[in-house]
Amino acid sequence: MSNDYDSEHPAPLQGRGELRDQPPPAGTSPTGLHTERFAECVLCQKPTEYPESHKGITLCPVCEWQEAQRTACSG
DSSP states (O other): OOHHHHHHHHSSSTTTHHHHHHHOTBBBBBSEEEEEOOOEOOTOOOOEEEEEEEESSSOOOHHHHHHHHHHHHHO
């Protein structure tokens, strides 16, 4: 099987990989979006779905579900 696409449409050598070779600025993801660390669960210390700047008690999805089960009306 021949690769006709590469011979017909060669990619330019100049400028290839320049963005990939440089590390992203601090506090950003590889896509350039600002990222923030996730807060730790106050019960098990696993990462939560909330950023560290979130106010109040932060629970991971598992502990949040278990807390909802404990506080749900059972009668």
